[in-house]
Amino acid sequence: MLNTRKEIVFVVLAGIFITSAIVAELISCKQVDIGLYPIIAGIVPWPVVFLLTDVMNEFYGKQAVRRLSFITCGLIAFCFLLVYIAVILPTDSGSYATEQEFTKLFGGSLPIMIGSITAFIISQMIDVRLFWFFRKLTGEKYIWLRSTGSTVVSQFADSFIVLFIGFYLPGNKTFDQIMFLCVTGYLTKLVIAVGLTPLIYVVRAAMRSLFGEQLAEELALNAAKQSLPE
Numbered sequence: 001m002l003n004t005r006k007e008i009v010f011v012v013l014a015g016i017f018i019t020s021a022i023v024a025e026l027i028s029c030k031q032v033d034i035g036l037y038p039i040i041a042g043i044v045p046w047p048v049v050f051l052l053t054d055v056m057n058e059f060y061g062k063q064a065v066r067r068l069s070f071i072t073c074g075l076i077a078f079c080f081l082l083v084y085i086a087v088i089l090p091t092d093s094g095s096y097a098t099e100q101e102f103t104k105l106f107g108g109s110l111p112i113m114i115g116s117i118t119a120f121i122i123s124q125m126i127d128v129r130l131f132w133f134f135r136k137l138t139g140e141k142y143i144w145l146r147s148t149g150s151t152v153v154s155q156f157a158d159s160f161i162v163l164f165i166g167f168y169l170p171g172n173k174t175f176d177q178i179m180f181l182c183v184t185g186y187l188t189k190l191v192i193a194v195g196l197t198p199l200i201y202v203v204r205a206a207m208r209s210l211f212g213e214q215l216a217e218e219l220a221l222n223a224a225k226q227s228l229p230e
Contacts, residue, residue, distance in 0.1 A: 005211060006219065010060060013052055018072050020048040022079050025116045028166070029105060037184040040163075047192045050155075053127055054147040055203050059216070061223035062128045069124040073117045080113035115166030123158035127151060132227045140220075143204065144197045151193040159186040 028042030056065050083106050091099035127150045134146035159182045167173040173181070208216040 006215065009207075009210065010056075010064070013056055014068055017049060017052045017056070017068060018075055020045040020052075021072050021120065022076055024049070025076055025079070025112070026083075028112060028116070028162075034188075038181070039185050039188050040181065043185055043188055043192075046155075046189065047196055050151045050189075050193060051196055051199065051203060053124065054131065054150070054200060055207060057128060057131045057223070057227070058204065059207060059211075059219040059223055062132055062227040065128050066125070069121060069128075073121050076117055076120070077113065111170040112162075112166040115162040115164070115169075118165055119158045119161035122161060123154040126157055127154035130154065135224070136228050143200060147200045148193050148197055152190055155189045155193070156186055159189065 024042040024045040027044070028040050030041040031038050032041045032044075053065060056068070087103055087106050091097075091102065095102075097105075130150035130153055131146050134142075134149050138145060163173070163178045163182050163185070167181075168175060168178045211219065
């Protein structure tokens with residue numbers, strides 16, 4: 001049962017985290033024209049994941065974020081399994097989407113799933129490690145550095161891995177196309193990460209207000225004790 005404010009907040013944040021990650025994977029088959037260059041639609045929900053990763057790191061520690069990341073990977077795989085079953089089931093003649101349309105949209109899920117899960121878990125592990133590396137260097141100062149710095153590095157790995165495994169290896173994109181999408185997608189994530197910096201302070205302050213100063217300090221201290229590298 002959820003008896004404490006700490007537990008309730010964690011479950012709510014975890015739910016938003018998992019939902020954002022799964023939706024990002026499901027909409028990654030669409031390429032979006034933002035005017036300057038095309039990007040993968042799956043980039044859209046990732047700012048929420050970036051933000052929650054840093055906030056949960058701050059108050060719950062790296063072990064909690066790591067466990068949540070592995071759970072999310074398992075749920076992404078389960079989601080793709082359900083999508084795959086839906087693809088292979090026979091299509092009724094009255095279906096809104098024809099079998100060809102549905103298969104074209106979701107039929108390439110397996111390589112995207114493998115690429116997405118691999119990219120997600122590697123980037124999350126990098127993000128968590130760098131967050132606490134910068135935390136050790138700066139102490140409680142420079143929140144922007146540990147939040148933005150860890151995201152900037154981890155998302156470079158994410159951008160390349162998911163495109164290489166999900167689109168290049170199956171032959172859906174050429175290597176030049178992959179590199180172009182990788183660079184443009186990474187630049188977009190970089191702009192988003194920098195733009196989110198003020199929001200990180202806002203959310204952190206809101207969390208402290210929600211917990212109360214005493215509980216917030218206890219959570220942050222425990223997270224630091226458990227997570228700071230030796």
